[in-house]
Amino acid sequence: MSDKIVYFSGMKEGVFEKLKILAESAKYDVSCASSGTTRRNRPGTLGNTAGWGICHSFTEDGRCVSLLKIMLTNYCIYDCAYCINRRSNDIRRATFSVSELVELTIEFYRRNYIEGLFLSSGVVRNPDYTMERMVRVARDLRTVHRFGGYIHLKSIPGASRELVDEAGRYADRLSVNVEIPTERNLKLLAPEKDHQSVFRPMLFIQQGVSASAEERRKFRHAPRFAPAGQSTQMIVGATDETDRQILTLSSDLYTRPSMKRVYYSGFIPVNSYDSRLPSVGQVPLVREHRLYQADWLMRFYGFRVDEIVDDAAPQLDLEIDPKLAWALRHPELFPVDVNRADYGMILRVPGIGVKSAALIVSSRRHSRVTATALKKMGVVMKKAQYFITCGELSVAGVQDVKPEYVRRVLTARKPERRLPDENQLSLLFPEQS
Amino acid sequence: MKVFRYDRSFEGLLTALFDVYVRRTFPEALIGEGEPVPMFATEVFEVYTDSGKAARVWTGLQKRVSREVCNMLMYVWFSEEKGSDLLLMRYLRKVFDSKDGVVSDFTDGDMLQARQIARRVAKERERLLQFVRFQKAADGTFYAPVSPACNALPLAIGHFRDRFADQKWLIYDLKRRYGYYYDLETVTEVSLTDVDTLPGIRLDDRLMAGDEKLFQRLWKGYFDAMTIRERVNPRLQRQMMPKRYWRFLTEKQ
Secondary structure, three states, X not given: OOHXXXXXXXXXXXXXHHHHHHHHHHOOOOOOOOOOOOEOOOOOOEOOEXXXXXXXXXXXXXXXXXXXXXXXXOOOOOOOOOOOOOOOOOOOOOEOOHHHHHHHHHHHHHOOOOOEEEEEOOOOOOHHHHHXXXXXXXXXXXXXXXXXXXXXXXXXXXXXXXXXXXXXXXXXXXXXXXXXXXXHHHHHXXXXXXXXXXXXXXHHHHHHHHHHHHHHHHOOOOOOOOXXXXXXXXXXXXXXXXXXXXXXXXXHHHOOOOEEEEEEEEOOOOOOOOOOOOOOOOOOHHHHHHHHHHHHHHHHOOOOHHHHOOOOOOOOOOOOOHHHXXXXXXXXXXXXXXXXXXXXXXXXXXXXXXXXXXXXXXXXXXXXXXHHHHHHHOOOHHHHOOOEEOOOOOOOOHHHXXXXXXHHHHHOXXXXXXXXXXXXXXXXXXXXX | OEEEEEOOOHHHHHHHHHHHHHHOOOOOEEEEOOOOOOOOOOEEEXXXXXXXXXXXXXHHHHHHOOHHHHHHHHHHHHOOOOOHHHHHHHHHHHHHHOOOOHHHOOOOHHHHHXXXXXXXXXXXXXXXXXXXXXXXXXXXXXXXXXXXXOOOHHHHHHHHHHHEOOOOEEEEEOOOOEEEEEOOOOEEEEOOOOHHHOOOOOOOHHHEOOOHHHHHHHHHHHHHHHOOXXXXXXXXXXHHOXXXXXXXXXXXX
């Protein structure tokens, strides 16, 4: 890349370094959804939002890149043990100016790299000072550049109500991260924070959303407030909370109307020198995955949190998914007759998802749904066969063969595929399989 | 075996269905103009595309099924999958012959297959929305080459027109040799027949806007910085973003 090209642009070369530093600092936040708002383009301006969200790229770790996830600055006055940007860390620090960030967002957006901006920040001077600068970026994008893409702002813990209100006018989504599910552990790892500083801004956002919804019932053109609601994130595995504690908190959060998503972030030991943190080598990816599955069960499958985890089993089973685990704990409810049972019960069968359940319910009004049809519809028969009947001869159900057997069969490791031996001729006797 | 020969247009297909009812016979195979007749063909009927007949079939269809189903059938048509035209004919005949609601019976192989093909096309359309990458040319036009597995570009154009309403753009399907150009007012279909002017995957340096390289470099730098080393999972990456798109992706160069 020649220097001449840089010379032509209004952007200085320093932006490249800043972008890298501040992306490195922002990447541990998992939320990247651009969903929840449908907003058509205003004629002659740039940008719209598609209700379901669009992922524009996937990094080497397989995570989606939907928004330009970036920090305004990674200087921070706090010293939270789990955070890469804590004050006592010796890392490179940088700060974007408002105009640099606005130009980056718009130019990336024009090239279809991103759906919009996800702006977060370290806390400098005080929460309000930081929040004010973040809001200024959103305001510039919306009012000066009439940018119609997605904006997600991280609300700074402890920011004043006025600033949260202003942020909600420009942003599609606001979020405040819980980070640590219990206050005792939060105090341990982040002595300068408490749950009050997290749940107060959450409440502000919720009140803003419901006030705006109320207004819009009376006046159709009343301004929208954070139309995509709010989300939050919890770190998993940094402290000793059980899955039950984590999921119970999620379930409580989901009862609030504006809370759209809770994210779970497997703890990555970024500050391994801190003795308050567990010394783990591996990121708890399986546990994180199981938590997301449990989260889905609560949001789309009609499960209550106490059905997924309870006192007897406070941790999720890492070996099998939470739906299968629930089914194996309740063999008395099976088999389910797919031609008669209601939608809610069909949805609870392991191996049947939201889409195939809808297909089953729609089809059975016309004709009997057979095992062959189920397979074609995409039902995972390997799992489902123990839990359903469809009026045909079938394999023995979970009650006959006992849950332990089903569990053993479904968790059996697949035999490793044998590599063909290069020295051996296998032409004459092809392997039967 | 009865064979219908038609011009491989959507109107032609609808006319063929009209002829099914006029001639009281249903084809077992469909062939295009100039294609060889299958070996066991006993009769070959010529279908003469007639927009009037096609319109009657389409209006009749709209009376019988929801708009979602009509859209789905368009998606099946754009799939370019072998045999999808005959599938559409069987589908439509079932809709016209049955009293009501056959479209929600997914134990019927045709209904299920049409839905599955439409979902594949929808997926390909979504991938266009995801992985189109514009490069800014010196004259301010944003150019994006694509090469989708099925003909999903027409289905995605509405999205781009709405989103990038204040910039000129050209999205060009290199495989099918046509594209769409937006001049700030309307979208027109363009086909560059002159091989010399055919843009490739990357814009030539002299055609590129002055700051284009800078933003490409910034984006690539950003993309690389976003990876969390402790979680690297290339299989997941390829699953979400299949390799056939990589040659068009700025960040993967």
